[in-house]
Amino acid sequence: MSKRVGIEVSIALAEAVKLANVDVIAAYPITPQTHIVEHLSKVVADGEVDAEFVPVESEHGAMSCCCGSSAAGARTFTSSSSQGLLLMSEILFIPGPMRLPIVMAVVDRALSAPISIWNDHQDIMSQRDVGWIQTFAENGQEAFDLTLHAFRVAEDRRVSLPMMVNIDGFTLSHVVEAVELLSQEEVDQYLPPFKPRYRMDPRKPITMGPVGIPEVYSEAKVAHNEALKASRKVILQGWKEFADLFGRQYNPVETYRSEDAEVLLVTMGSISETAMTAIDTMREKGQKVGLIRIRLWRPFPGPEFRKAAGKAKMLAVVDRCLPPGAVCGPVGTELRSLFYKVPGAPKIFNFIAGLGGRDVTVERFEEMVDKARAFAKRRPKELYEVIGVREK
Amino acid sequence: MANTDAIVGWKTITFGCHVMEPGSSAKFRTGDWRSQRPVIDNEKCIKCGICWIYCPDMAISQTEDGFFEIDLEYCKGCGICAHECPKDAITIIPEEG
Numbered sequence: 001m002s003k004r005v006g007i008e009v010s011i012a013l014a015e016a017v018k019l020a021n022v023d024v025i026a027a028y029p030i031t032p033q034t035h036i037v038e039h040l041s042k043v044v045a046d047g048e049v050d051a052e053f054v055p056v057e058s059e060h061g062a063m064s065c066c067c068g069s070s071a072a073g074a075r076t077f078t079s080s081s082s083q084g085l086l087l088m089s090e091i092l093f094i095p096g097p098m099r100l101p102i103v104m105a106v107v108d109r110a111l112s113a114p115i116s117i118w119n120d121h122q123d124i125m126s127q128r129d130v131g132w133i134q135t136f137a138e139n140g141q142e143a144f145d146l147t148l149h150a151f152r153v154a155e156d157r158r159v160s161l162p163m164m165v166n167i168d169g170f171t172l173s174h175v176v177e178a179v180e181l182l183s184q185e186e187v188d189q190y191l192p193p194f195k196p197r198y199r200m201d202p203r204k205p206i207t208m209g210p211v212g213i214p215e216v217y218s219e220a221k222v223a224h225n226e227a228l229k230a231s232r233k234v235i236l237q238g239w240k241e242f243a244d245l246f247g248r249q250y251n252p253v254e255t256y257r258s259e260d261a262e263v264l265l266v267t268m269g270s271i272s273e274t275a276m277t278a279i280d281t282m283r284e285k286g287q288k289v290g291l292i293r294i295r296l297w298r299p300f301p302g303p304e305f306r307k308a309a310g311k312a313k314m315l316a317v318v319d320r321c322l323p324p325g326a327v328c329g330p331v332g333t334e335l336r337s338l339f340y341k342v343p344g345a346p347k348i349f350n351f352i353a354g355l356g357g358r359d360v361t362v363e364r365f366e367e368m369v370d371k372a373r374a375f376a377k378r379r380p381k382e383l384y385e386v387i388g389v390r391e392k
Numbered sequence: 393m394a395n396t397d398a399i400v401g402w403k404t405i406t407f408g409c410h411v412m413e414p415g416s417s418a419k420f421r422t423g424d425w426r427s428q429r430p431v432i433d434n435e436k437c438i439k440c441g442i443c444w445i446y447c448p449d450m451a452i453s454q455t456e457d458g459f460f461e462i463d464l465e466y467c468k469g470c471g472i473c474a475h476e477c478p479k480d481a482i483t484i485i486p487e488e489g
Contacts, residue, residue: 099408160408198410207411211393220394220409222402 002246004180009140009172010035012179013105013165016147018049019187020103023074023194026054026065030084031117032169033107037079059084063091063102070100070162071208073199075151078102081169082109082123089127095162096131097224098209101154101196102162104132105147108269108320109169110356118357119169121268121320125330131224133163133231134298136268140177142295143167145248148182148191153238155194159231166297168270170357182246190245229299252301253308257283258290263369264309264346266317266331268294271353271360275318278365289369294331302338309339315348316372318360319384322352328384349375350384364388393420422449426469428484434459436481443473443482 007015014036017025025044027037044053052069056062062078070076080088085106095102106124110116124134133153137143146165154163167173182190198206212220235252243249256276258264267275272293282289292308292315294301309315319329327333332350339345349372354360364387371385393416394409406412432443439458451466452473462473474482 097409197407205414207414207416208408210409210411212409213393216394216400216405216409219400219402219405223405223409226402 002180002182002186004178006176007140007179007181008035008174008176009143009167009179010107010174011039012140012144012177012181013147013167014039014043015181016144017077017103018043019182019184020075020077020148020151020191021049022051022077024052024054024066024069024076025078026056026062026069026076027078027080028056028059028062028084030059030081032109032119032173033079033081033084033105035173036105036107040077059087060091063088063095066102066104067091067095067098067100070095070102071098071200073194073196073201075155075194076100076102077104079105079107081107082111082117085123085127086111089130092127092130092132094209096228097220099160099197099224099227100162101160101194103147103150103154104162104164105143106164106166107169107173108166116356117169119171119320120355120357121166122322122355124164124166125321125323128298128330131161131228132298133159133161133228133235133296134166135164135296136166136294137172138270138272138293138295139172140175140179141248142250143172144179144181145242145246145250148187149238149242149250152191153231153235155196156234156238157195157197159227159234160197161227161231166269172270186246190242232299232301235296250295252294252296252304254293254295255308256291256293258292258308258310258312260288261290261310261312262288263290263314263316263372264312265289265291265365265368266294266315266335267291268297268318268331269320271318271320274360274362275365278362278369281362282366282369287369300334300338305335305338306342309346311344312346314372314376315346316368317348317350318354318368319350319352320354322355322386332384347372347376349380351387352384353387355386358388360387393417421465422468423451423463423465426464426467426487428469428471428486429464429467430462430469430471430473430482430484432460432462433481433483436479438479438481440478442476442478446472446476448472
């Protein structure tokens, strides 16, 4: 039977990895991911799970090790943040096309310079195109559930792709929340053993990761992209079966009080809970506002998002990342593309907020909604605005 | 190298672009890359085998009479054999055409 406990979210996520009966964990510690791998190294050392914990020399080594162990047919997990994720970057692009179902928890954190250990989404957005399935958790329960879902989906033979679960650094990773931890029997019911389609086996040697000369490179890249797009079906199925077994239903996007909303805030990750409080406050004042939260970021759930946007007139899209010199933030750009020339599409306004641990408060969300309304009447000079930044 | 024996599309390319048979690198005729070739002068050759040791593509083999021959299907024409030969028995000549 599952049990409801007060637990730090990092530890809950690590417990999900343990319950998934992981075979190999290769990780290098970095704030704010540390507690996840610390806890995993402890449960491995204590014999609570029969796994290899590889204390690698760097994140580059961590992801390389993960590629090797996954190719050998081992259920593989790692976790990183920020500069560590960037040090992995070279290898992050490799398991996707090679169809290696590694699962990773990314504990989102700002990037240097200046040095910041605090939360935003600049690290993961810089690695947006690594070709992994990417989900974003809002709270501790979701961090636990999405981690189990990630193993289930990634390793499904129809998918066989790496998958990452994003949780916000500190604001989610380090808070203690009430989380319903599933029992081993329950997890075993949901997550079958890993049976890869191909693996490195000296009795039946194959080559993984060969050179792709110009005659085959395009075909290999398209094959990977099509597999990523097609994973959508299995992602949804994985969530449906999770709901059938445990009663918690997850969707690619979630809405909150959006039915008759004129303005919809669009968020990802843990700030969505603050956004919901802001919406309640604004609703009390008679404002027709709601929320769309993106849980599945890659492959992007276009049809679900369009449906969720409904008949809203305006979207106030919140990005936790400032891409220097770009037209908009990454989420803003994505949604503007999605709605380009769609009849009756909402007007899209892009706000960049919460960089490097700056709190995004209820008042800030109200400010974004007010600005979206003002911008709808009078077009702003810029295509995005950085919220709460001082000029002098 | 990914298999290019047949023309493949993204739907027919192997899973993960894996090469499903072992030892397939021998199929990759690296000799195509060559713009120059080594020629061995057996009058000067002392059968020391240094060229055979140094060849990075294992494209040199010893014949029954103890001399060495170049497998031009794999020789890339790098010239290491000529450089290492203690008797200057190997000369590099340009490929014609």
